[in-house]
Amino acid sequence: MPRDLSTLAPPPLNGRTCTECGAQIPPGFGSCDELFMFILTPLSQRGQDSPEAFRLARLFVDTFGMQHPARSGKSPKSYAAHLTGLACGVEYNCSRWLYADLQKWLNRPAAQSGLRRPVDLPSRGTLTVRFIYDAPDQAEADRRIPVWARDVWEAYAPQHELSRSWIRAASKR
């Protein structure tokens, strides 16, 4: 299968504004993806030793993903992965058991799981990755990640029932 290059291209900028999430991209960064990696890389490194940082990194990825669904949630499976991951992070306190159940469920053939991808919501939260970048120090950045995640999750209210139905399907197996 040919590699889908569109999944690798960063979201376009309109001036300094990300066209997908609306973040103002600071000087020195060429795209929202660069800002994402700038924050994720050290957070993931800390996650190797710290379960809390590991959970924050996961939440950070799912939150960013649901603000960029055109790329991060292109397929029904990837959309479901980020939406249920975000739900798990916000509503189930990043339960590692639920993450594991979701991963197993998502890895079944799509035909079995009967996933359909919902349409993108026009509004996907009031905060962006820039809110994390603007934190004055690491502790505050860590504190802000769940705040941002909840803001995005609340914007996805029209898809909460769908997300919960997927979580029920994943956790009853």
Ligand SMILES: [Zn+2]
């Ligand atoms: Zn963006």
